[in-house]
Amino acid sequence: MEIVDLSQDIYQGMMVYPGHLKTVVFDHATHEETALRFDSEFSFQTKGLMINDNGPTHVDSFSHLDPAPDALTIDQMSLDLFYGTAVCIDVSDVPAQTDITAEHLEAAERAAGVTVESGDILLLHTGTFGRYGSTPRYLTDFPGLGESGSKWIAGRGVKTFGVDSPTPDNPVSRIYPCHLMCREHGITHYENLANLDRLIGRRFTFAGFPLKLIGGHGGPTRAVALLDSEN
């Protein structure tokens, strides 16, 4: 079995969605400081961090995108949403700041030679992270699911989906049809994934368990793909 890391690096200065809390990482305790606490040669070091719950590679909670008072926070959501059979299709030819349509998704599924089954986790390779990485263009130069593309995802019975960009919506949209679809259908998604180019046309197991942050509106995640060698 091969494990592919689908997570972006977490560090001070990393790109986060415009307006979100920026990531702060600092040395909290150093070996030099903690050595004074022990009469042996032992010492330890730790870091402190401040992070937006929707900052790095993460999965949205329903409470993030739905104002209903009973919308589930990240700690209340079923772990089943974060693990399961998955496929990845390629929409990296869709131009930045335009809509990914149902037709794009149909064509991408055909080209990938996989079938999106009901209950699958679907990853969409937009190519954004691979193209722009830790540069400001990562936050602006990508396409997003328009109304028809969002409906397609719900209609195909996808359990959870994910993108390698800051949001599955078109960054210039003032409607956010994809997040509205997620609210309506109770489907959540991953943002800021990486390395999806390695999974196009493959069937694999996805695992992306979020931090168990009580009341959290998203969960930073170490997302991975587990590939059988014969896939």
Ligand SMILES: [Zn+2]
């Ligand atoms: Zn989102």
